[in-house]
Amino acid sequence: MSTYLIPVDFSKTAEHAAKYAAKLSRTMSGYKLILLNAYYVSEYETILPTLDFVITTDAHIAEEIHNRLEALEKLKRKLLEINPEADIEISLTRETILRSIVERINKEEIDLIIIGSNGKKAKDESDIGSNAITISKASPVPVLVVPPKADYQSIRKVILACDFKKVKEVIPMHSLRNILSKHAIELLVLNIDSKDNIDSEEQHFLHDMLKDxxxxxxxxxxxxxxxGIVKFAKAEEAQLIIALPKKYSFFQSLLHESVSQKLTIKSHVPVLLLKD
Known part of the structure; x- marks a missing residue:
């Protein structure tokens, strides 16, 4: 069984990503979805008052946990309307969201994390969406970032964006094969540089690595x-962009606020961040 981990904070952004995951699971069998919510209360919140002179009590914590579990169940019911056959687990943790994600990955085999990215003028901005790149850096498994305008489409055409440099070090072939082998897809490799700057030896390595x-x-x-990536993806009507956030600065900053509008807001294409 393959397992998708979907961190949620009950924002529209997170719900959109969860619905995308449900539609994705509908096309395949043997998939489990985990809806993960984190409710972290530091010890200081239980002994020091807030700006409103309110102290977080045990009763308040218990009520908040109850409300969050109800919200998770409600979201689960929405996903079952999309895919009645889906195997969906709800999980509420008392750690920070990042720690919760890492601990869950260590606890069981997770194949993919699916999160939403915030819109340009989001009225219901997601904390998870705001920290998409932080989550992807901490996660040892691939992270799929779903932009707000992305509606699920059967994956037929995939773009692999790279710069033909140090391909042996940068391209995680195990993860790439695991993703591509599950779909009958057309793979387009986009070199984000001109032909004049290509290292012929690196180009040969890449052609050999991807020949299958x-x-x-x-x-x-x-x-x-x-x-350039977004324009190409739109022109080719691709359903997925694969990026390799390893050593190259523009991929490292791929989902920072300064460029998120270009890739996740203006584009309808989800971005898969592959890891080794």
């Missing part, structure tokens, strides 16, 4: 890397 997927190679010399 029969990819088609494309090149982009757009002055704005992210805009």
């Amino acid at each position: 997927f029969s990819p088609v190679y494309h090149y982009s010399d757009h002055p704005d890397t992210i805009k």
Whole structure:
């Protein structure tokens, strides 16, 4: 069985990502969805008053836990309307969301984390969406980031964006094969640099590594890397962009606020951050 972990904070952003996961699970069998919510209360909150002179009491904590469990059950029912056959588990932890994610991954085999990214003018902004890149850096498993305008489509065409540099070190072939082998897809490899800057030896390595997927190679010399990827994805009507957030700064900052509008707001295409 494959397992998807979906951190939720009851925002519209998180609910959208959860619904996307339910639609994704509908196309395949043997998938489990885990709805994870974290409710962390520090010891200081139980002994020091807030700005409103309110101290977090045991009764308040118990009520909050009850309300969160009810909210998780409500979200679960919504997902079952999308996929009545879905195997859905709800989980409420008392740790921070990042620690909760890492502990759950250590506890059982998680194949994919699915989170939503915030919209440009989101009225119901998600803390999880705001920390998408932080979660992806801490996670040892792939993270799928679903933009607010992304509606699930059967994955037929996938874009792998890279720069043809140090391909042996940068491309996590095990994770890539695991993802691509589950779908009958057309793979488009986009070099985010001009043909003039390509190292022929690195290009040979990449062609050899990906030969089983029969990819088609494309090149982009757009002055704005992210805009170039988004423009290409739209033109090709791709359903997924795969990025490799390892050593290259533009991928490291892929989901920071400064560029999120370019990739996740203006684009309808979900972004898969692959890890080793």
